Amino acid sequence: MPKQDSVKLGEQLISYRVKESHRARNIRLKISPDKGLEVVVPSRYPLVGLEPLLKSRETWILQKLDLLSRRARQRKENSLAEKQAVSFLGKSYRLVSVFQEGPPVVELVGDKILVMLLQERKDQISQVLESWLRHQAREIILERLEIIRRKLKINYNQVFIKDQKTRWGSCSSQGNLNFNYRLVMAPLPVIDYLVAHELAHLVEMNHSKKFWALVESICPEYKNHRQWLKDHGAELTL
Numbered sequence: 001m002p003k004q005d006s007v008k009l010g011e012q013l014i015s016y017r018v019k020e021s022h023r024a025r026n027i028r029l030k031i032s033p034d035k036g037l038e039v040v041v042p043s044r045y046p047l048v049g050l051e052p053l054l055k056s057r058e059t060w061i062l063q064k065l066d067l068l069s070r071r072a073r074q075r076k077e078n079s080l081a082e083k084q085a086v087s088f089l090g091k092s093y094r095l096v097s098v099f100q101e102g103p104p105v106v107e108l109v110g111d112k113i114l115v116m117l118l119q120e121r122k123d124q125i126s127q128v129l130e131s132w133l134r135h136q137a138r139e140i141i142l143e144r145l146e147i148i149r150r151k152l153k154i155n156y157n158q159v160f161i162k163d164q165k166t167r168w169g170s171c172s173s174q175g176n177l178n179f180n181y182r183l184v185m186a187p188l189p190v191i192d193y194l195v196a197h198e199l200a201h202l203v204e205m206n207h208s209k210k211f212w213a214l215v216e217s218i219c220p221e222y223k224n225h226r227q228w229l230k231d232h233g234a235e236l237t238l
Contacts, residue, residue, distance in 0.1 A: 007051050009058045014065070016054070018047060029057060031064045033072065086113050086129065087236060088136070090187030097125055106132035126238050130181075133238075137161050137184035144188075144195045145177070148218055154202050168229060169194045171201035185236040186229070192218070193225035 003018040016037035027050075028040040039050060054061065084095050094112045099119035106129060107114045115125050138161045149156065157175035163182070164170075170178045177198050183191050196218040204211035215222050 003047075005047075005050075007054045009055065009062055012062070014054075014061065018050065020045070027053065029054075029061070031061070031068065033068055037061060037065065086238070087185035088113065088133075089140075089184065090190070095129075097122065104128040130238060133184055134161055134181040137179065137181040140184055140188075140191065141179050141195060144192055145199070148192065148195050148199055151218055152196075152199055152203070152214070154199060156199065156202060168233070169198045171198045171205075173205070175202060182236045186232075189219070189221070190225045190228055193222050194229075196222070 004015065005018060006013050006015045008014070014037060016039055017035060018039050018041060020043050021040050022043050024040050024042045026042070027045070030038040030040065032038070039054070041047070041050070085092050086095050087093070088108070093108065096112045096114050098114050098116040099122065100116050101118065102116075104115070104117040104121070104124070107116070113129070115128055117124065117128055138159070141161070142159060145156065145159065155175070156177050158177070160176065160178045161181045162178055164178065164180045167178075168180045168183055172178075179194065179198070183194055193215070196215050200211055200214040200218075203214060212222075219225060
């Protein structure tokens, strides 16, 4: 299994994977969109020597990661421009760009989501929209958490809104809750199901019959909402 580690390069903390290879005679650095920075080392290579090596290649690594990041942003912009529609609380809105002076603003107007910003910053539309969605996700999820937590008569610690690639939510043993910001694109009953799901883990840290009974006490239709996420989750994206 590849090992995970991180190193500070410049002002950034860069995560990387270490993969041992029986065939490798030298260390190889690989950077890809799906895996990020990967360090391939010969078997039994002393990992304490990796940090100085990575720091010696700092400029190359940062340039490559920056290039991948810019390409990913461009792909997102192109995808957004092609579909011209965004989901919010289960409803599809037409995306409209409005170029104007002042700081970036996002507004819901009828069946449209208006993204208003300077024309010279039109390449930042997806960033502005994602920032707005993250803010909306925090506001809505915190509101639903308060309602459902009172019903379950439990408390939680901190709430984090993230962009998790494979999970919609999670709960730590410290009582911290994590939610994917893209949940705000789903219908409100689906959001309630995820909120109930993670809160229930504060009582039952498993998926036992007791756990699902607790979820069902809050969301009687939870099976339908869970299936909705399986069927439509991949569509909840910019």
